[in-house]
Amino acid sequence: MKPTAPVLEVVDRPGCQPLRAGWLLLVLVATPLAGAQSDEPVHFASEIRPILSDQCFECHGPDRAARQAGLRFDLPEGLFAPAESDHVPITPGQPELSELLQRVISDDPDLRMPPPETGAPLKPDQVDRLRRWIQQGANWQQHWSWQPPVRPQLPDVADADWPLGAMDCFVLARLDREQHDPAPVAVQETLLRRVTFDLTGLPPALDELDTFLEDRSPNAYEKQLDRLLASPRLGEHMAWTWLDAARYADTNGYQGDLTRTMWPWRQWVIEAFNANLPFDRFTTEQLAGDLLENPTIDQQIASGFHRNVPLNGEGGRIPEESRVEYVVDRVETTATVWMGLTSSCARCHDHKYDSLSQEEYYRLFAYFNQIDETGSVDSGRMAHPILKVPVRDKVHELRLVERRLADRKATFAAASTDRQPPDRQAWEDQLLDDGQTPPVWSPWQYLGPIQADSVGHGHNKRYGPEETGDASRVYGDTVWQTQDWPDDSIITMPLPPSCVGYAYRQVHVTNPATVELTLGADNGIRLWLNGAPLLNQLTQAGADTEQEKVTLELEPGTHHLLMKITNRTGSGGFYFQSTHGGLPPDIAPILKTAGDQRTPVEQQRLTELYRKSLPEFRDQAQQIRRLEGRRLRLENEAYVKTMVMRRRAEPRETYLLVRGRYDQPDKSEKLLPQVPSALSALPQGAPADRRGLARWLVTADHPLTARVAVNRYWQSLFGIGLVATSEDFGSQGAPPSHPDLLDWLATEYIHLEWDRKALLRKIVTSQTYRQSSRATAEAFRRDPQNRLLGRGPRFRLSAQMLRDQALAFSGLLAERIGGPSVKPYQPVGIWSEFSFGKIRYTPDGGQDLYRRTLYTFWRRSTGPTNVFDNSDRQVCSVRPRRTNTPLQALVLLNDPTYVEAARLLARRILNMADQTSERHLATAFRIATSRWPSQDEQNVLEGCLERARKHFQDQPVAAELLLDVGQARRNPHVDNVELAAYTSVMNVLLNMDETITRE
Structure with missing residues (x-):
C-alpha cells in the first residue's frame, strides 16, 4: 500500500516577495562574508555539531564500549546534565561555567581536550564559535538529517522576477545573503546539449538541435524536455548510477571471478526507469519483490538487487562465513543507497558518530538473514535461489519459428501423395544398390581456441558457431582453419586449458542413410546436426574411444555436423568414427517384401521415401530440418537463469555477532527484525520482513529516504549534491549547502507520489539549472565548487558518456536496448594478467561492438573503464569520482x-x-x-x-x-x-x- 503523503503546499510559481529597501539594507549589513561578526547567531546543527562529531564523539559519542568518563555529547542530556564529576559540560549562557569549553582552552595538558597526544586541537575559530554558542544560550538541535523533512516557507528575495519556481527562491535567497549575483541564462545550444546529456547520457543530434533553434514558441524548451523524458535512452542513462549503487557486475568477484547471469535485473532497472515506476514501488520491488502477493516474474527479477553481491566460489571457503558476508553487504548497501548512512562500523560496535547501536545493526541484519541461501556457489558460478526467466525477444522469435515450422509441415504433408516412380521396380533395385554407397565426408574445419571462465561455463556458453555452423564466418580474431585430422583415432587439438574449440564438417548422402558415430572428448562435448542438438556431455575423463554413440538418420542431401570440445586441463582432444549403416533399418525389409504382400503403411513409407528423393520435396525437407534445428536452439536461448531473493521455509535465528565474527554469535538474546529507534517508527501493521522494511523506508515521515533520493538526482544534474557526501548524511557527512531547498525537494517528491520524471522536470526547468556555467574570475575564486549555485554546473563527462558520445557522433551507436552483456574493444592481455593467463578477452563482432557502455561486460577484478574513475562494482558506490589525467587523454x-x-x-x-x-x-x-x-x-x-x-x-x-x-x-x-x-x-x-x- 502506498504511504499517505502529508498535506503539502504545491507551488508552481514561487510567489517570492521583493525585499523592501530597509530590509535590503539590513541584509547587506548583516550578510556574513569572509569574517563573521561576534554577535551573529551560531547554529548548532551546522557549526557546533560538526566540531563535536570530529573532535569528541569518538570517545564521548554513541559507542558505549568506547565511551569514556560516562560522557555522551551527541544527546542533550549528556551536554547539559552534571557529569559523574558533578561538573556540567555546557551551562547555557555561561562559558566560564561550561566544563567542556574550559577543558578545550586549558593550558594544562592533563586537562586539555582533545588530549594533546591526538594532535588535533580545536582551531581558534572553532573555539570562538563554541564560546559564542554557549553565550547565546547553547540551543541544541537534533542532527538535521534525523528529523523528518518539513515543507519550508518560501524566502523573500531581492529580485522576484528571477525565480521561475520555488527552487529558485531558495537559491536566490542564499545568493542575496552572500551578495553574489546569479549567472545569466545559458545560450540555447548549450542548454539543449546540457539537458540532453543529463537526461539521456548522449549529445543532441543535429536535427534535434536545429528543431530547437528554429522553434520560436515560448515553450520550445519544454517540448524538448517532453521528448527527452519519453526517450528510452533516459532509462539506460539513469540505470548506470543505480548499477553502481547496486554493485552490479557480470562476474562473482574474488579470485576466480567467474561469470554469472544478472543482466535480466539490469534490464528490469532500465525498463523501470523508462516506465517511470514510482520510487516507492521501485524500492519495494527490489527489496521485497519476491514477498509480494503472487509476485510476477518481473517483480521476482527486481528482487535481484541484493543478489548483485560478490560471491565467493574459492576452494577452502567456509560457506557460513561467506553467507554472513553476503547479509552484511545487504545491510550496508541498503543503509547507503536508501538512507545515506554509514553502518559498517556498527557491525563490530556501536556507531561512534551516529545513533546506530550494534544491536540495532543486527536487527536490520535480521531482515536479510532469512534468504534461502547457504553461502555455497552452484557449479562455481551462481548461488540459489535462481529463477528461470523468459527472454522476451527470443520467446517471440521462438513462437514465430514454431508457426513457420507448423505451416511448412502442413504444406509438406498436404503435397500430392500420388507421385510414383515411372518404373517402380527399377527404382527399388537402384535404392537397394545406392543404400550400399557410403556417405561422403568433407575435411574437418577447426575454430579456436576460445577462452572460457571455466569448463562448465565454456561448455554451456554460446560463442557464435552454434548459430549457423557456418565455416565461412569469422568470430572476432578467430577464423576457421582446415585440418587433415584422420578418423578412427584420438585427435589432439590446439586447445589450452579452460578453452573451447569447434570442429565442423559436412556429410553428403544420395539416398536416405543411417550413420553411426562413435565419439570421445576431453572434457566436454556437444554435437549439432543441421543446427539441432544431438549430444551434450561433460565428463572428467580424457578423450577415448567408445565414450559416446550417436545415430544419424540422414535424408538425401548435404548435412552439417558441428562439434564443440571444452578442455579442462592439459591439451584438449576428441575421437571420431563413423559407420555407414546403409538404408534406414525399416526400409530394407520392405524392399525385400513382394509388392503385393506389403501393408498400406509399408507402401506409404516407400512413397514418402520416393517423394523425399525428388528435388522439390528435398528442398522442403531441408527447410523443415533447418527450422527444427532453429526451434531447438531457440528453446535453449529463450530462457536464462538469474539469481533472485527467496525466503527460507524454516526461519533462521539472528543473534548479535561479537566483533562481527560469523562464528561468535551472542546467543543470550535472539534478535527480531526492527528498524533503528532514532529514525521513524515502522508503519502500523508492517510485517516483520523485507516488505515491512521497504514500507518503512518510503513512509512520508522517514527523515532520510526522500532527502537521499533527491540529493542524488541533484548530484546527477549539478555534478555535486546539495549534500556533498551523498553516501553519508550522518554526523561525519557534509551539511547541506541549501537545507531548505533540500527539504522542499524531499517533500515535493513525496507529494508527487515519488514521480521521478516529474521531479526531474521541475529541476531542469528551474532558472538555477538554466544558468550559464561561465563566470568571472572573482566568482570562481569566491565559490570554486559552485556551492552557492550562482552559475550553471560544468564537469567532465563520465567514462561511459565519453564512449557513447563518440559512437553517437560516428553513427556507430547500436540502437538495441537491453539483453546480455557484450564485449567491445579492450586492450590485449588485461584479463590474462589478473588470471595468470587462464582467461582471455575475445571482443564481440558486429553491432555488439557498438552498444552503449551500459551493456559492456563488467568483470569485477578489472572493470572496463578503470582509467576513468568508475566504480569497481565491488561494493556499493553512490558518489562519482572525477579526475583529469594524462593517461585518460592517451586513451581518448x-x-x-x-x-x-x-x-x-x-x-x-x-x-x-x-x-x-x-x-x-x-x-x-x-x-x-x-x-x-x-x-x-x-x-x-x-x-x-x-x-x-x-x-x-x-x-x-x-x-x-x-x-x-x-x-x-x-x-x-x-x-x-x-x-x-x-x-x-x-x-x-x-x-x-x-x-x-x-x-
Missing part, C-alpha cells in the same frame, strides 16, 4: 574505439554532398560541440587538415595503418589520404575540452 587519442569513431565520423562528414572542406570541418565541429566554430577555431581546423593531408601524402603506409583500426568497413570510394587526414582532425575534435565536458 589512441584507443581503437575512439580512433574508429573518428574514422567513421570523417566518413560521415565526407559523405555529405555538395560541401566544401570548410563546411565539412564546421559541421564536424558542430556535431562535437553543438555550436558553429568561431573564425579562429575554423582557421585552426583548416590548418590541421592541411598538415594532415601533407603528412599522409608523404606517408601513405601511415594512412593505411590508421584506417585499418577497427572492424567497421572502409569506404572504397573515398581516397585513403583524404579519409586519413579527416580522421586525424576528427580525432582532435573528439578530444577537445569542450567536447568531453558537459557545461
